[in-house]
Amino acid sequence: MSGAASALFLLDIKGRVLIWRDYRGDVSAVQAEKFFTKFIEKEGDPQSQDPVVHDNGVTYMFIQHNNVYLLIATRQNCNAASLILFLHRVVDVFKHYFEELEEESLRDNFVVVYELLDEIMDFGYPQFTEAKILSEFIKTDAYRMEVTQRPPMAVTNAVSWRSEGISYKKNEVFLDVVESVNILVNSNGQIIRSDVVGALKMRTYLSGMPECKLGLNDRVLLEAQGRTTKGKAIDLDDIKFHQCVRLARFENDRTISFVPPDGSFDLMTYRLSTQVKPLIWVEAQIERHSRSRIEITVKSRSQFKERSTATNVEIELPVPADATNPNIRTSMGSAAYAPEKDALVWKIKSFPGGKEYMLRAEFSLPSITSEEATPERKAPIRVKFEIPYFTVSGIQVRYLKIIEKSGYQALPWVRYITMAGEYELRLM
């Protein structure tokens, strides 16, 4: 099985072609534009449509970013996962180049866009999408030099994400361990889904070609090394590594070894599907009085240790679309009606562990309602927060060794933070 893209299109919000690159000459811009403008016009909301569509012998796959659609057309049975992911990477590349990808930035940089489209894909096969390395030999006007550029070694090297000859006065690595808590509580107050998605986000400022080795309190590794684990070790469900990590090595002895890219990247992500106690619990009682008034009582409680503090807590409570005249009181923080979201947004700057706060709100409702029973949008309560210096999983970076042949000393800085991911509590 094989297959490749016929053409890549960058289209405006109405589906008209801004720039396109024909890789195979078997799908024309006119054909694609004709299909796609009709497609988005007919269906209205592109969110509601399958992102893979077949029309008249051609498959179209698309994503949207700001006011731009990125669309791949093909006539073959190509790898859909690869090509759609490729489109997302193309967005990243353009963002690296133009700060933001939108119609205007494409127009302003069409020369570079063409150059990039020529380099990142050949004959419809994805080739190279490391923005940082690309920008070493494809430059925008501001950075362009008259010297003839050559392809950086990295383009074809086994280490395709890092160029040689990088040099810093001070060699430093910043490692942020960020855990997002995803939780779904149903209307009976039961937690029906909870997981933690963690990411080790790195920013490296290291000279040369440094060899790094990262040690975590991974139970499998510690046990393999015959160490006692005494409750400190953790089980990571599914680990995904940046392409710089040697996967075969990890498979063998659970060592995380790599030559990092320069700058920021996600070294690894992991998932933990153990039952997590909701860090912030929210209960809302909604009373409808005689169709004209609605009363909401909300209790929020922090369910973590007192020495931690959640910051920037934001609780979004859905209210009926036709509510008016809000009257809100809170025991902490501030709350405001956000009619554009049909919600009441309660913000608490600092929420220490083991505390409970209250909110009471009253809205007027129109006394006339339609006879027809139509279901209302049933948005859940959504919560955002951050808890610094804390991880749900208990993951710990035991060491980060950096070895470079010049023998410099590098300083690793590690930070931990937990935040709310998709944190939804359905209304009772």
Place this chain on the structure above:
Amino acid sequence: MSGHDSKYFSTTKKGEIPELKEELNSQYKDKRKDAVKKVIAAMTVGKDVSSLFTDVVNCMQTENLELKKLVYLYLINYAKSQPDLAILAVNTFVKDSQDPNPLIRALAVRTMGCIRVDKITEYLCDPLQRCLKDDDPYVRKTAAICVAKLYDINAELVEDRGFLDSLKDLISDNNPMVVANAVAALAEIQENSARPIFEITSATLQKLLTALNECTEWGQVFILDALSRYKAADAREAENIVERVTPRLQHANCAVVLSAVKMILQQMELITSTDIVRNLCKKMAPPLVTLLSAEPEIQYVALRNINLIVQKRPTILAHEIKVFFCKYNDPIYVKMEKLEIMIKLASDRNIDQVLLEFKEYATEVDVDFVRKAVRAIGRCAIKLERAAERCISVLLELIKIKVNYVVQEAIIVIKDIFRRYPNTYESIIATLCESLDTLDEPEAKASMIWIIGEYAERIDNADELLESFLESFPEEPPQVQLQLLTATVKLFLKKPTEGPQQMIQAVLNNATVETDNPDLRDRAYIYWRLLSTDPEAAKDVVLAEKPVITDDSNQLDSSLLDELLANIATLSSVYHKPPESFVTRLKTVSQRAEEDDYPEGSESGYPESPAHPVDGAASPSSSSGSRHPATSPPVAAAPAPVPDLLGDLIGLDNSNSLVPVDQPAPAGPPLPVLLPAAKGQGLQISAELTRSDGQVFYSMLFENNTQSVLDGFMIQFNKNTFGLAATGPLQVPPLHPGTSARTLLPMVLFQNVAPGAPNTLLQVAVKNNQQPVWYFSDKISLHVLFTEDGRMERATFLETWKSLPDSNEVLREFPGLVIKSMESTLDKLAASNMFFIAKRKNANQEVLYLSAKIPRGIPFLIELTAAVGVPGVKCAIKTPSPEMAPLFFEALEHFLQS
């Protein structure tokens, strides 16, 4: 790093092309570079800048890489429309492919491979041969893909020049990226070849598995996809492969993960150890679950694939159903797919939680999603016997909310539940009947009627309920009518009382005499006959015990499932269809030939005839030059340089003079003006149907009196009596202001025939990229349809004349017409395929007998009476299609007048 390229899009409207031409030939480097950027900007917004071809190509020899890339881009876009000028670029390409800078070497082969012009392709071979052995891996990886490009254009050339072997050698290259591209190229070539070209041996397998560890993420996908075709020899080899591939499950790139899953699943088929299989299943679950944290579009692809995987190996995700619960913000296409998988994973163990979820979804706002959720509850009921009761109680709760479409959907699934568990849940029928009035969808109505008929004996007022539907019987959709018919028969058989008897009379009457629907009528007659001959037999038939249904509605056939699993991550797995059902890979080369009016096309499709010189069609009215080199040798010969004398050609300032620009079109016979310039905003179209060598053509002349270039001409014919339509696209080159172009459009007959009485009206619509659509009417003159085989033998003529009844004879007099000379008239008539048979004298008049024939073998027998030099011609014809006579006379009159 933001640029300011948008300034290149703004142009001074007037004389843009000449201005650009001047700038492109400027002596200043920067000005030339800016001009090329403007040209590319114009190309980007869809303007035709092909006329600047030579000027742009002149800028190709430059040290400036950015400028070179832009010129190359231009070439990719326009070389196919200017195949003869494209050759001008060959020399620079060849030179660039030997440049000391690998970036330029690679760029040259990459670009040459994108230019699908035969002449260029010939010159590509030598550079490609060199680049495949280049020292720099960047050049080699580009060359590897280029072989696939060349194969697509000219497979023979690739095989003759031994490129396939070079490509196979690259599999052993020491650079992983080169290996990956070689694999991609070979896999594609294999796909399009009947011969075995790329066979993976266990040696290649080892090499590729090693390269897998080192190449880019995209390269890993190429390799994994290619390796998934590999059939391991035995369980041990399969285990080894799986062991090498499993680490890929940890890759951050979802495509790598899915391709690895595909490969593992393929090899698992061979693995016999249940422990290993169980262990692999355990290993694959977490990565599959993690795919659901990816971008929604990827989630969609992942979910479609997971749907297949759980059908084959339900254990993998048996404990993970919760991850498929819908999130509030999931796009609807993700929610729909999750629902499908939830049904597949629902089990006695998790059904309570799943039902709670379905109930939640059934009260959301998106109608399609809600319906699917309700249907999901029904499917779970059918699938899980022990949970059926709980499912039904949820459905009843939903019915009570009284949201119309929920109720209807619920009734549809309850009907299925009744069929699955007969005589179990009939107690709820009363509740269902309460919603009777709200049903307005055919499927829901039909389902409810089925329930009433099936359980007529338990529903006290079944006859009343059915009767309420009967009033509107004629207006109901067929689905409902069929159910009403059957239900009434059931009711009658179960309760043969007076009421039902009257009802059945009415229904049978309605369903036989008063319907046009054959299905309904047939079924009604069968019932009728059964009931009137043997009511007991009717009972046996109509009230027979029905087989119990199962929930297999979304289960794929196992051979198809296996095929789809071999295609994981590809479109086939997204569509759940085998690749051949949607892959429409065109042989691009042949398609090009049609589109671009290559010489071969002109030789076969445009026969030369003295009346309509082909040069008219090929007239180089724009600088697009020699579009028909084969038929216009002077033009073709000039700019066709051979590589050894190329050298300075590109630098020639007068290279323009080689291309005849704005040459006046050679004069053909004047064509009637159908769209005057005044009406066409400056575009004038003259056209006429003509016939030559047995083919009908639409001879057209386009004159551009506007201020701008007109291009993208297309034509469409409305339905007409003879179904005349164009055989192919209109071939008109971009028309520059003040120029004109002639073309001969080959026509076919009986393509889109207009019904009704024959007439000569031919309505034409012509459009181009710059103007609105123009409509005009032309007349079909019958004589262009007279076929060459219309000559009749004397005897046949007489016989036919006699055999046709007199009513088929039509007579017309043309008092104003004069025939000056018999001979020249006969010659003229013969030239139009009206063949002379005999002549006799009647007093001072001559009587001529002629025959003619129009397509589909309709003959015309003609008797022409006239005195030479005296006004007045009488014409009688006999034909099996006398309705054509007026058309014939019209043509004849026109013919004799001219």
